[in-house]
Amino acid sequence: MWRQAKWDEPLITEYRGTGRIGFMVPKEDIEVTIEIPEKIRRRNDPELPQLSELEVTRHFLRLSQMSFGVDLGMMPLGSCTMKYNPKIEEDSARIAENYHPLQDETTVQGNLEVIYEMQRWLARLTGMEECSLQVPAGSAGEFAGILMIRKYHKEFNRVRTEMLVADTAHGTNPASAAMGGFKVIYIKSNSEGLVDLETLKGVIGENVAGFMLTNPNTLGLFEENIKKIAELVHLVDGILYYDGANLNGILGIARPGDMGFDIIHLNLHKTFGVPHGGGGPGAGAICANRKMKDYLPPYVSREGDVYRFVSPPKSIGRMSVFHGNFGNVLRAYAYILGLGTDGISMVGRMSTLATNYLISKLRDVRGLDLIAPHRFRKHEVVFSAKRLKEETGVTAFDIAKALLDRGFYAPTIYFPGIIEEALMIEPTETEPVEVLDAFADALKEIVDLAYKDPSALMNSPVNTSVGRLDQVKANHPSTLTPSYRVLKQIKNQIRDESRIER
Numbered sequence: 001m002w003r004q005a006k007w008d009e010p011l012i013t014e015y016r017g018t019g020r021i022g023f024m025v026p027k028e029d030i031e032v033t034i035e036i037p038e039k040i041r042r043r044n045d046p047e048l049p050q051l052s053e054l055e056v057t058r059h060f061l062r063l064s065q066m067s068f069g070v071d072l073g074m075m076p077l078g079s080c081t082m083k084y085n086p087k088i089e090e091d092s093a094r095i096a097e098n099y100h101p102l103q104d105e106t107t108v109q110g111n112l113e114v115i116y117e118m119q120r121w122l123a124r125l126t127g128m129e130e131c132s133l134q135v136p137a138g139s140a141g142e143f144a145g146i147l148m149i150r151k152y153h154k155e156f157n158r159v160r161t162e163m164l165v166a167d168t169a170h171g172t173n174p175a176s177a178a179m180g181g182f183k184v185i186y187i188k189s190n191s192e193g194l195v196d197l198e199t200l201k202g203v204i205g206e207n208v209a210g211f212m213l214t215n216p217n218t219l220g221l222f223e224e225n226i227k228k229i230a231e232l233v234h235l236v237d238g239i240l241y242y243d244g245a246n247l248n249g250i251l252g253i254a255r256p257g258d259m260g261f262d263i264i265h266l267n268l269h270k271t272f273g274v275p276h277g278g279g280g281p282g283a284g285a286i287c288a289n290r291k292m293k294d295y296l297p298p299y300v301s302r303e304g305d306v307y308r309f310v311s312p313p314k315s316i317g318r319m320s321v322f323h324g325n326f327g328n329v330l331r332a333y334a335y336i337l338g339l340g341t342d343g344i345s346m347v348g349r350m351s352t353l354a355t356n357y358l359i360s361k362l363r364d365v366r367g368l369d370l371i372a373p374h375r376f377r378k379h380e381v382v383f384s385a386k387r388l389k390e391e392t393g394v395t396a397f398d399i400a401k402a403l404l405d406r407g408f409y410a411p412t413i414y415f416p417g418i419i420e421e422a423l424m425i426e427p428t429e430t431e432p433v434e435v436l437d438a439f440a441d442a443l444k445e446i447v448d449l450a451y452k453d454p455s456a457l458m459n460s461p462v463n464t465s466v467g468r469l470d471q472v473k474a475n476h477p478s479t480l481t482p483s484y485r486v487l488k489q490i491k492n493q494i495r496d497e498s499r500i501e502r
């Protein structure tokens, strides 16, 4: 019989004692002639699960139903761009299984051609001169960018200690800057959610190595003073860095290079339809304009009909082994090829349309305040549930959990940190209008319920395989799995050691 999977589902090794097997090895194939020394021989039978193939299939499919993914429903997770990933990408990625990373370059010319073409496409889409696909994540792209900026100033024997970061920035921005040895200076946003020019003028000086920014910013707002910002940063020969994790809002419409940015990283997951989440592998690109391209990690160049990896003259060096995360490059390649030039600009238009459509349905909801209400959004929007919390006790956290019960993934909450009770919604371009309507209705229904019977929301979610978690317990070291504890130890060790070095 079918039943809903629950959190205490047995492990597969717990299915024992049935004597069932899924596969029989032909007897004559397994004649073992090696003498296994007595002392390393197994005393007991291995604890293998005893299940038929059918039972194994049902077990794993049941487990998979405990989870939620974009193939099941809308994931309006702001700043993460959880769009639908076309399945043809998976077919394309299988090509990567057929080659070895140590193969001679002459035997993998097709792969290098794909990397080369991607570099050209991404350079064209961003308005940059050259790209490298060596970075395995967005944050790795940022770190590469930071190292490039550091090397650039070193070239002129300058001591530049400060990296400017917008106060709405993704947490990886200050983290990358700090890992690169810079002091992080936060630039305050003004009441409209944009970079405050006066604040910027106040801090810009000979100590500033660069400014990390994203446009549209994390509130989904386009920095209309971007030319002025670029001018101010360039006045002291600072480097303007673009966090292009989510390029959705302007993809095929506007280009960071034309806005005055010098370096940009892209996430191939998020913007270019590569599946992500659940800790799956990502992939990025790091691109630079004429001024900064000589500092890039290695990239593929084309000489006549031959493709090969080259290191630009002042390169910061490799950021990953071999050809980077080539499987994901293939996925993104299939994604871009599938859309074509017209399709690519539809991404920018449709993600912007979807966001503003949702705003039109939600802007008058009592208790939810739209940040910078008179401004047009790009790919995402932030509401504050501060008023709702004051009037009913129901928080952004409760809303997120209640949405799970109604068949939606939660929006990003409590980010960016400058907005209290933030709900950051990114519908993406791939959701049909009926789903956007249903999402808006669900959110309205939750808010209505908050005013009528707030206690009804405090225990959500109840329709999921795992109920509301104890937040303290979930984060306490004593509840961590042993392997995670070891990982944490290693992380702390690396952190302590890098501190000493600096």
Ligand SMILES: *Cc1c(COP(=O)(O)O)cnc(C)c1O
Residues within 6 Å of the ligand: 079, 080, 137, 138, 139, 140, 170, 172, 173, 214, 243, 245, 246, 267, 282
């Ligand atoms: C996701 C994200 C990053 C980091 O990308 P990862 O691939 O997760 O390292 C950086 N900046 C922004 C704005 C992001 O949304």
